[in-house]
Amino acid sequence: MVDRLPLHRWILGVVSLLVVGVISGVFYVSAAPPQSGMLMPQSPLGTDPLTTSEHETISRLLPNLLPQEDRITSGTIETLLIERHQEEKGSGVSTRRGDVYLYDYSTDTLIHAVINVTTREIDTVSRVQGVQLPLTEAEVTRAVDIIVNSGSFYEELAQRYQEITGNEFVGMEQLQIKAFAFLADSMPDRVNSAAVGCGVNRCAQLLLYTQEHVAFEMMPIINLSTQQLVQTMAFGIYDAGSTGTGSTENSAGADPTETSGQSGSIYLPFVSQGGADAQ
Numbered sequence: 001m002v003d004r005l006p007l008h009r010w011i012l013g014v015v016s017l018l019v020v021g022v023i024s025g026v027f028y029v030s031a032a033p034p035q036s037g038m039l040m041p042q043s044p045l046g047t048d049p050l051t052t053s054e055h056e057t058i059s060r061l062l063p064n065l066l067p068q069e070d071r072i073t074s075g076t077i078e079t080l081l082i083e084r085h086q087e088e089k090g091s092g093v094s095t096r097r098g099d100v101y102l103y104d105y106s107t108d109t110l111i112h113a114v115i116n117v118t119t120r121e122i123d124t125v126s127r128v129q130g131v132q133l134p135l136t137e138a139e140v141t142r143a144v145d146i147i148v149n150s151g152s153f154y155e156e157l158a159q160r161y162q163e164i165t166g167n168e169f170v171g172m173e174q175l176q177i178k179a180f181a182f183l184a185d186s187m188p189d190r191v192n193s194a195a196v197g198c199g200v201n202r203c204a205q206l207l208l209y210t211q212e213h214v215a216f217e218m219m220p221i222i223n224l225s226t227q228q229l230v231q232t233m234a235f236g237i238y239d240a241g242s243t244g245t246g247s248t249e250n251s252a253g254a255d256p257t258e259t260s261g262q263s264g265s266i267y268l269p270f271v272s273q274g275g276a277d278a279q
Contacts, residue, residue, distance in 0.1 A: 058100060076105045080136055085099045150220075185199055218233075
């Protein structure tokens with residue numbers, strides 16, 4: 001015969017179990033990690049993009065890490081790009097290094113430095129000529145300034161703007177601008193003698209168009225290394241007689257802003273996303 005517990009003892013036992021379960025649950029919940037939205041910030045791993053703080057650290061270190069002749073304070077060095085260094089497979093995930101690309105205008109040299117963000121040391125430095133990264137906003141601004149001071153080209157641009165839009169041209173802020181690093185090797189049969197050095201020199205080619213996406217047929221090429229407008233190309237047209245080396249005239253007296261062939265404007269339903277934008 002099985003003994004039965006009195007009803008009040010059975011109820012007391014159930015209540016005790018419930019109390020123990022609640023207490024255990026409280027301790028379990030309090031010991032559990034916070035939810036994803038409450039996680040404490042963690043240090044970036046080797047494969048994570050550089051943080052804003054790491055970018056700032058690298059920027060502060062550059063003047064001291066590079067040799068004396070490459071000091072950014074000289075004013076001839078342009079910082080083109082800072083990004084996370086692509087580590088080899090098997091590298092420790094805690095390794096934090098950055099690739100820094102600088103351009104030395106005094107020697108037309110691209111400088112590539114690998115900097116260890118953690119140790120604040122420079123690991124490697126290499127130099128090469130003839131390699132051109134995309135333009136920075138500061139470089140596009142300088143190219144536009146050269147156009148403004150180009151003389152005849154700027155006057156022709158103002159005239160074409162009025163013909164296209166019917167409005168007076170006040171300044172470059174009325175235009176949309178797409179800028180690209182220009183290499184003479186990309187079209188050797190079209191560049192003049194003044195622009196043939198583009199690639200070794202750092203040059204910009206600008207596509208100019210109105211707010212309504214009507215493009216000018218004139219595409220100026222600016223040598224940023226020499227601070228000169230060296231050639232103007234028309235869409236599909238090349239003026240073989242234009243061999244200028246100055247901002248407005250070459251040594252033979254020819255104007256590098258002259259173009260031959262068809263004139264007019266081209267409507268751009270869209271503009272490609274390559275290059276740098278400026279307004």
